[in-house]
Amino acid sequence: MSFSIRSVGDATVVQVQGQLIVGNRQELKDLVLARLEEGARNFVIDFAGTGYIDSSGLGVLVSVSKKIREARGELRLASLNEDLQTLFELTKLDTLFQIRDDLEEALAAF
Amino acid sequence: MEFVREIGGIEDAVEELVRQCAPVCADTRRLYFNFRVGLTEAIANAILYGNGRDPAKKVRVELRLDDAGIQVQVTDEGRGFDPATVPDPTLPENVSKPTGRGIFLMRALMDDVRFNASGNSVSLFLRLAEEADVGDSARSCR
Numbered sequence: 001m002s003f004s005i006r007s008v009g010d011a012t013v014v015q016v017q018g019q020l021i022v023g024n025r026q027e028l029k030d031l032v033l034a035r036l037e038e039g040a041r042n043f044v045i046d047f048a049g050t051g052y053i054d055s056s057g058l059g060v061l062v063s064v065s066k067k068i069r070e071a072r073g074e075l076r077l078a079s080l081n082e083d084l085q086t087l088f089e090l091t092k093l094d095t096l097f098q099i100r101d102d103l104e105e106a107l108a109a110f
Numbered sequence: 111m112e113f114v115r116e117i118g119g120i121e122d123a124v125e126e127l128v129r130q131c132a133p134v135c136a137d138t139r140r141l142y143f144n145f146r147v148g149l150t151e152a153i154a155n156a157i158l159y160g161n162g163r164d165p166a167k168k169v170r171v172e173l174r175l176d177d178a179g180i181q182v183q184v185t186d187e188g189r190g191f192d193p194a195t196v197p198d199p200t201l202p203e204n205v206s207k208p209t210g211r212g213i214f215l216m217r218a219l220m221d222d223v224r225f226n227a228s229g230n231s232v233s234l235f236l237r238l239a240e241e242a243d244v245g246d247s248a249r250s251c252r
Contacts, residue, residue, distance in 0.1 A: 022154045023117050052143060054150045055211035063208040083143040090218045091211055092200045 005031055011042040011110050013103065016050045020057030028057075032064045041073035044106045048079035053087060065097065074098070078106040112171040117163075120153050127173055131180050134238065144219040145180060145236050151212040152184040152232050160186030160230055179221070179238040183231060190229030 002024045004015045012035050020028060032043060045061070047053075053061075061077070068075045076098045080088065088094040100106035114123045128146055135141040153169055161167035167187040174181040199210045216223045222235035 019121070021121065021150060022158070023121055052147055052150075054147055054154065055209075055215050056154060058211055059208035062206060066206070066208075083139065086143075087147070087215070090200075091214065092205050096205055 003028055003031055005035065007040075008044075008107055009110070011044055011107055012040040013044045013046055013107075015046045015048065018050065019052050019054075020047075020050060020060070021052075021054045022056035025056045025060040029060050029064055033067060036067060036071055036073065041068070041071060042110045043068055043073065043075045044078055044100075044103060045075065046078045046103045046106070047081070047084055048103065050081070050084065053084060058087065058091060058093060062093070062096065074110070076100055076106040076109070078103045111173070114153055114157065114169045114171065115165050115167070117154070117157055120150060120157070123153060123171060124149050127171065127182065130173060131175065134175050135180065135236075140236070148216045148220040148223075148234050148236075149182060149184075151216045152182070152234055155212050155232075156184050156186035156188075156230075159191070160188035162188065177238065180236040181233060183233045185231035188230050190226075190231075192229055193225050 002017055002020070004017070006013050014028070014031060016028070035043070065075045078100045079102050080099060085094075088097070088099065100109070112123045112127065114120060124146055127149060128141060131141055131145065135145075153171060156169040157163060161169065170185045172183045172185075193213055196213050197204055197210060199205065199207065199214050204210060213223075216232070216234060220234045221237040222233075224233045225231065
């Protein structure tokens with residue numbers, strides 16, 4: 001299983017284990033959109049256990065971010081390691097997402 | 111040489127190729143990040159766009175290791191494309207698009223990326239000498 005999902009207060013926290021790539025991106029999208037459909041609005045995707053993300057993984061984050069915004073919700077990303085931070089900076093996606101150092105910080109701001 | 115047909119086979123193929131490169135590349139960050147992501151992009155593009163997700167078509171992945179570096183060639187059975195027509199995904203008008211970052215990441219993370227004339231084969235090169243940053247085009251793998 002690449003993803004685990006839980007509720008913390010008003011927030012829905014998705015943890016990505018291993019990698020977020022073309023082979024499992026749809027699973028993440030389905031999970032987040034199902035919670036959005038159920039009424040969840042505040043989301044944190046936590047990458048503390050994530051090794052790497054490819055362009056498809058970045059693309060699915062862009063896609064779910066848009067869906068969450070359209071539903072007047074908010075998405076934050078947390079715990080990017082140095083490599084993942086580099087990916088977001090190279091692609092300029094660090095300008096598109098709210099990125100927090102860790103899960104605690106991401107949750108505190110809701 | 112590896113053959114990949116479907117999206118689900120990418121991860122295993124990439125891990126096997128990274129494993130084969132490990133003895134010549136002591137810089138684990140460069141191997142497990144730059145090379146792994148660059149190679150994943152190349153194979154995914156070949157399956158998704160080159161072969162149009164047709165499982166009857168193969169993607170051929172050839173790895174060459176020498177003193178200069180790691181070279182991997184990824185070839186699909188599609189008609190190819192012109193990589194010059196792919197827009198820059200970092201431009202303001204493209205940043206919020208969900209697709210279009212694969213070739214950009216290959217070029218950003220590998221030292222050299224070359225397509226053949228028809229665009230159905232891409233050669234990625236990771237150098238084994240010199241020093242620079244991870245997002246730079248010239249960093250040591252040693």
